[in-house]
Amino acid sequence: MSVTLLIDLDDTLLTNPLESFMPAYIKLLSKKLAPHVSPEKMVPQLLAATDCMIKTPSSRKTLEQTFDDNFYPVLGLKKTDIEPLINDFYQNEFNELQKVTSLRPEAVRLIEYAASKNYTIVVATNPLFPQTAMQSRLSWAGFSQDNFPFNFVTSYEIMHFSKPNPAYYAEILGRLGWPRGPVCMVGNSLKEDILPPFSLGIPGFWVDGNIEKLDETQKEYIPLGSLTEVIPWLENLPDPQGLISLKDVQGVLGTLRATPYVLQYLTEGLGDEDWKQRPGAQDLSVLELLNHLLDVETEINAPRIELVLSAENPFIAGIDSDPWIVEREYQTTRTPQVISDFAVQRQSSIDKLAALSEEEWMRPARHSFFGPTTLLELVRFIALHDIDHIRQVYALITTNFKDK
Structure with missing residues (x-):
């Protein structure tokens, strides 16, 4: 079986006490930017812009864009003027912070073990820094460019969500x-x-965790211990066989977001013909799959959510949307604009769902296929439907067009 290991960086792969690291980091960055902005102005805005990255529950921007919008204009700066200086900072002065950190040999052994087993390994660190800063800290942890077994590293250039938002993991x-x-997560928080x-x-292993901070239920499903105890835990991970178990409202919303x-x-980089390519006579194209998602979101999901919220225990008829693919001629009448259209419709649904109380999530309905159900269960089906089609799109693209 193929294992996917997500692992945290700070105080997991690398000993990095934030109470020492952050003051030293801010001092160095303040000095670098002092010719353009005083530390008295820069530091509070740096923290405020970082806070925006953490607290924004859903955004059509990357975290980098969110940071930029809340940092440079407020200080009267242009990013194009300051960016070369910041890039130089992360290439040079930032590495002075290595002395605040220390390598963890047991972390190196853990990653070597995972790599030897051909795990997919993702450095799932809070993506509040640029990729250069992540690469530097990984090198301090013993993973230089010539010893880099990670499939990718999260950073603010590529991610739209940060910890602790479940959407980050989704x-x-x-x-x-x-x-x-x-799939599993290993981290210290x-x-x-x-x-x-x-x-x-997703099961997780709490590195150096304190059992006294767990309630009785959590003690049953959260293993904890030192990094040396992670490998035996990995060796006994159950195989979900493709099943996804979204546990609660936040997990469902995170997936939708x-x-x-x-x-x-x-779909980045797909050519015009790639969007419409069907590998086999019975297969769907990327364009068809995504337009199916759009129309289902617009004409089935959104109206059902509205119905359950407005009516008492309504009856919901099952709808077979598969014929729409041919009837509506997705292949010839639609364009890749579909992703933007889908994002707008999905955000509208999320705005409504995110405001609901626990009681509203449990509003009842009667479905022609599923029988008695609740709004939460219906929305969970929407999230699982997303996952099914993401898997299809991923398989189609990685098999036929490009190496992801």
Whole structure:
């Protein structure tokens, strides 16, 4: 079975006490930017812009764009003027911070083990820094460019969500095509590394965790211990055989939020003919799959959500949307604009769902296929439908067009 290992960086792969690292980092960056902006102005805005990256629950921007919008204009700066200076900072002065950190030999052994087993390994660090800063810290942890077994590293250039938003983890898994084999997370923060992915059904190992901080239920499903204890845990991971278990509202919402950005990433660089290519006579093209998602979101999902919220225990008729693919001639009448259209419609649904109370999520309905159900169960089906089609798009693209 193919295992996907997500692993945190700070205080997991690399000992990096933030109470020492952050003041030293801010001091160095303040000095670098002092010719353009005083530390008295820069530091509060740096923290405020970083806070925006953390607290934005859903955005059509990357985290880098969110940071930029809340940093440079407020300080009266142009990014184009400052960017060369910041790039130089991360290439040079930033590396002075290595002395604040320390390598963890047991982390190196863990990654060597995972690589020897051909795991897919993702450095799932909070993506609040640029890729250059992530690469530097990984080199301090013992993973230089010539010893780099990671499939990718999250950073603010590529991610739209940060920890502890479950959408951060859903975006990672979507970029990997929602793997069908075992997926797990290893990290040192209960709040950021363990509980959010669990809402998506992803088990986690709490590195150096404190059992006294777990309630009785959590003690049953959250293993903890030192890094040396992770390998035996990995060896006994159950195989979900492709099944995804979205545990709660936040896991469902996280999946819904991530889908548009996953689709955008997967289809980047496709040529005009690639969108319409069908590998086999019975296969669908990328264009057909995505327009199916759009029309289902617009004409089935959104009206059903509205119906359950406005009526008492309504009856919901099942709809076979597959014939629409031919009837509506997706292949000849639609364009790749579909992703933008889908993102707009999906955001409208999320805005409505995110405001619901726990009681509203449990509003009942009667479905012609599923029988008695709730709004939460119906929306969970929407999220699982997303995952199924992301898997199809991923397989289609990686098999026929490009190496993802």
